[in-house]
Amino acid sequence: MDIIRVKGGHRLHGSVQVAGAKNSALKLMAATLLAPGATTLTNVPNISDVHVMGKVLKYMGASIDVIDEHTLLIDTSAVSMWEAPYELVAQMRASTAVMGPLLGRFGKAKIAMPGGCNLGARKIDMHILGLEALGVHFDTDHGYIYADAAEGLVGTDVSLEFASVGATENLIMAAVRAQGCTTIDNAAREPEIVDLACMLNKMGAKIEGAGTPVIKIEGVAELHPVEHQVVGDRIEAGTFVVAGALMAGAEGIEVTGFNPLHLDMVIKRFASMGIECERIAGGIHVRPVEHIKPIDIQTLPFPGFPTDMQPQAMLVSALADGNSIITENIFENRFMFASELVRMGADIHIEGHHAMIHGVRSLSGAQVVSPDLRGGAALVLAGLCAEGTTEVSAIHHIARGYERFVEKLVALGAQVAYVTVPDPNFD
Numbered sequence: 001m002d003i004i005r006v007k008g009g010h011r012l013h014g015s016v017q018v019a020g021a022k023n024s025a026l027k028l029m030a031a032t033l034l035a036p037g038a039t040t041l042t043n044v045p046n047i048s049d050v051h052v053m054g055k056v057l058k059y060m061g062a063s064i065d066v067i068d069e070h071t072l073l074i075d076t077s078a079v080s081m082w083e084a085p086y087e088l089v090a091q092m093r094a095s096t097a098v099m100g101p102l103l104g105r106f107g108k109a110k111i112a113m114p115g116g117c118n119l120g121a122r123k124i125d126m127h128i129l130g131l132e133a134l135g136v137h138f139d140t141d142h143g144y145i146y147a148d149a150a151e152g153l154v155g156t157d158v159s160l161e162f163a164s165v166g167a168t169e170n171l172i173m174a175a176v177r178a179q180g181c182t183t184i185d186n187a188a189r190e191p192e193i194v195d196l197a198c199m200l201n202k203m204g205a206k207i208e209g210a211g212t213p214v215i216k217i218e219g220v221a222e223l224h225p226v227e228h229q230v231v232g233d234r235i236e237a238g239t240f241v242v243a244g245a246l247m248a249g250a251e252g253i254e255v256t257g258f259n260p261l262h263l264d265m266v267i268k269r270f271a272s273m274g275i276e277c278e279r280i281a282g283g284i285h286v287r288p289v290e291h292i293k294p295i296d297i298q299t300l301p302f303p304g305f306p307t308d309m310q311p312q313a314m315l316v317s318a319l320a321d322g323n324s325i326i327t328e329n330i331f332e333n334r335f336m337f338a339s340e341l342v343r344m345g346a347d348i349h350i351e352g353h354h355a356m357i358h359g360v361r362s363l364s365g366a367q368v369v370s371p372d373l374r375g376g377a378a379l380v381l382a383g384l385c386a387e388g389t390t391e392v393s394a395i396h397h398i399a400r401g402y403e404r405f406v407e408k409l410v411a412l413g414a415q416v417a418y419v420t421v422p423d424p425n426f427d
């Protein structure tokens with residue numbers, strides 16, 4: 001069994017460049033289905049979720065050439081299947097992002113119903129409601145969702161009950177090929193949505209308002225392949241900002257490869273905790289925080305505080321002078337990280353969607369289990385500042401969204417390594 005072993009107390013120096021955003025790259029890959037031909041994606045993160053999305057596209061008949069580690073040439077000319085199979089959707093819920101483009105290209109889609117995940121039910125009812133408004137008929141049978149727009153997709157006005165990232169993306173990718181205009185009200189505003197709209201417009205789509213709550217899409221007859229660079233990963237960047245705040249040497253560290261504006265709320269809230277971030281070309285310079293002030297944080301859709309930075313913020317709060325409250329409004333079950341951090345000496349009490357965190361002076365290394373992608377990364381960060389050694393297992397979660405996480409930390413001076421240990425489940 002592979003684990004990540006961290007020896008605490010080593011200061012970080014230098015700079016780290018983040019990869020392209022997982023939560024954009026996966027959708028951009030799905031969007032290539034809308035443009036028969038060869039689309040080139042650059043700055044693609046080399047992570048396991050991208051590999052799974054590649055399998056989904058190949059299953060449908062696409063071909064993918066890995067030009068270099070971060071450049072994919074995706075040719076969807078020969079795609080003749082419109083099915084995302086159970087074994088791939090079960091591996092990665094984001095496979096459902098092919099539903100919109102399959103409907104846009106073929107007028108039909110067969111998608112394995114996504115199960116829940118560690119974060120909660122992860123339903124797609126809003127995706128379905130919005131697509132039904134565009135003229136899609138849905139059936140479910142034996143764990144699969146059958147979507148059919150036999151009479152074609154017809155543009156209309158859609159209001160989302162909640163600013164769902166996935167629902168906004170699927171609706172955009174269907175509406176770009178609908179007859180007439182579609183308006184999405186209460187649309188998600190994440191930078192990854194803007195990145196998707198930018199690529200689709202380069203492909204010939206007519207999308208206005210991406211990044212605002214109202215997105216207008218005028219359907220077009222066809223889309224053509226393009227070259228597009230994936231936006232930098234703001235969440236990976238925020239993760240390294242926390243590493244720097246907690247463990248950088250006096251000179252601080254630089255985190256580059258992303259747009260600091262995409263992390264604006266995080267920088268603002270961290271500033272009120274005493275974390276000084278200075279904007280530099282292509283990123284942020286962060287210095288070690290001397291005295292962490294407590295904070296109250298609510299996770300919200302962009303531009304609010306991102307739920308994907310909640311475990312990292314909880315780690316900072318766990319070492320603050322005083323009491324903090326973190327309220328998780330996006331997922332129903334995103335506090336498992338807290339129970340692992342308590343094993344390292346944190347003082348955290350969970351009440352429903354609220355985490356009450358009483359700051360402690362220090363954490364102690366322990367054996368902990370990654371609950372999910374962001375919680376796993378935050379546990380490694382906790383090990384950086386804990387006394388002694390921390391061993392993080394279930395590290396496949398981390399590999400889903402962080403490219404070379406250990407190597408990047410080692411390059412910054414951390415004492416971190418992958419280690420193979422006997423699996424306790426096998427005697």
Ligand code: EPZ
Nearest residue numbers: 023094122123124125126127164165166167308330331373
């Ligand atoms: C995307 O998930 C991201 N994943 C998540 O990142 C991120 O946390 C989330 O957006 C919020 O920013 C990808 O982009 C691959 P939602 P998504 O639709 O699209 C509920 C990470 O760590 N909901 O905005 O699934 C849903 O259950 C991951 O990188 C419905 O009830 O997020 C959740 O509680 C984790 N019905 C909430 O809304 C629906 O039809 C937010 O979901 C859709 C969503």
